[in-house]
Amino acid sequence: MRNKFLLLLAVLLSLALAATGCGNDDxxxxxxxxxxxxxxxxxxxxxxxxxxxxxxxxxxxxxxxxxxEAPSxxxxxxxxxxxxxxxxxxxxxxxxNMVTDIGKVDDGTFxxxxxxxxxxxxxxxxxxxxxxxxxxxxxxxxxxxNTSASEDPDVLITVGFLLGTDTMLAAEENPNINYIGIDQxxxxxxxxxxxxxxxxxxxxxxxxxxAASLSESGVVGVVAGREDVPPVVKFVNGYEAGxxxxxxxxxxxxxxxESFTDPAKGASDAQxxxxxxxxxxxxxxxxxxxxxxxxxxEAGAWGIGVDQDEYYTTFNGGSAPGSEYLAxxxxxxxxxxxxxxxxxxxEGAFAGGVFxxxxxxxxxxxxxxxxxxxxxxxxxxxxxxxxxxxxGSITTGVCGIDGLFLGEGSACD
Numbered sequence: 001m002r003n004k005f006l007l008l009l010a011v012l013l014s015l016a017l018a019a020t021g022c023g024n025d026d027x028x029x030x031x032x033x034x035x036x037x038x039x040x041x042x043x044x045x046x047x048x049x050x051x052x053x054x055x056x057x058x059x060x061x062x063x064x065x066x067x068x069e070a071p072s073x074x075x076x077x078x079x080x081x082x083x084x085x086x087x088x089x090x091x092x093x094x095x096x097n098m099v100t101d102i103g104k105v106d107d108g109t110f111x112x113x114x115x116x117x118x119x120x121x122x123x124x125x126x127x128x129x130x131x132x133x134x135x136x137x138x139x140x141x142x143x144x145x146n147t148s149a150s151e152d153p154d155v156l157i158t159v160g161f162l163l164g165t166d167t168m169l170a171a172e173e174n175p176n177i178n179y180i181g182i183d184q185x186x187x188x189x190x191x192x193x194x195x196x197x198x199x200x201x202x203x204x205x206x207x208x209x210x211a212a213s214l215s216e217s218g219v220v221g222v223v224a225g226r227e228d229v230p231p232v233v234k235f236v237n238g239y240e241a242g243x244x245x246x247x248x249x250x251x252x253x254x255x256x257x258e259s260f261t262d263p264a265k266g267a268s269d270a271q272x273x274x275x276x277x278x279x280x281x282x283x284x285x286x287x288x289x290x291x292x293x294x295x296x297x298e299a300g301a302w303g304i305g306v307d308q309d310e311y312y313t314t315f316n317g318g319s320a321p322g323s324e325y326l327a328x329x330x331x332x333x334x335x336x337x338x339x340x341x342x343x344x345x346x347e348g349a350f351a352g353g354v355f356x357x358x359x360x361x362x363x364x365x366x367x368x369x370x371x372x373x374x375x376x377x378x379x380x381x382x383x384x385x386x387x388x389x390x391x392g393s394i395t396t397g398v399c400g401i402d403g404l405f406l407g408e409g410s411a412c413d
Contacts, residue, residue, distance in 0.1 A: 074366075099144045108161070127333035145158065156170070167179055178192050194353065199339075201400060202365070204222075215250065220253070222284055239254075274301055279302060282303075283304070301325065305326060310326060311368075318370060332361045
């Protein structure tokens, strides 16, 4: 089994070069088995976790993000997160930089959420020196990383699976810079590089459960990003699993796209699905997916956003047409992952390795319903699903490494 696992990981890493968990019936359908990390005391910063020394033949054991108390429930705010750190302050001259994936810091989903985590940490910890490079093309990854590193930051955040290979090279070349790589998995990490992973299949499962609870036609759809990016596959298959958990007969339509930044294509996909009978559309592909969600909502079908609460981004806080049809968003707390690792760097507790966010530690959740007329029954059902994923009584049936269904040739089989 280990050989098959390593072969699959090698394939994933080779995809990263070209473009660029594990479960069973015993509730192990998540990212590589995490070690427990303590919750931050309300008056102290979270206790540091030591990065285990990776076995040269095995993937490194991940560290789970600490699960703080959340006065607002499952959707902890950055202000609440800040309070958990007890008022620590960055030293004078402490600098944090960011290099985005293709797109901008106002893309309404992935890049923006990472940026908001950096801004929130800067405000909380008194960091005055920050900068961002917005990537226009995959060909710019290496140059952008080098430019950002030339400013000698203490922390450099790189956003997205596709930057994984270049980030690894940069981390090895710049051992004095702490790198936070969002959605970046490697077999081994240097001490100055954290790969942040998420149980996106749990987020997709929540979205699918909500979609099936809302659907009257028995047909729902998902407009996705690139199929060679495992987090996208996890969202898509998690969505199907969640929908069928509620209604085993529901039809789930899905499409992958070559670009994350083509909202017009996403809108066209959504319109096609609506023509095929879908009355709920989940967007799991950055601005491309958001284009699908917006088109669905404007047509009077339900939409479900992704990554952050798209009510405030794609739908301009409720002022955009169709905002009353945005049922929710499958939230992936990229902002918390950035915030917590910046805090660890300030505390001198930054540890290379895998850092996992899940439903259990509040890293995967869903947005409020806002203006949407979601029934009490549907609301109760989706919260029951979220809580079940958090306490382990519900599993997705999706592999947390590659996003394939368990028993169908996934890396977890």
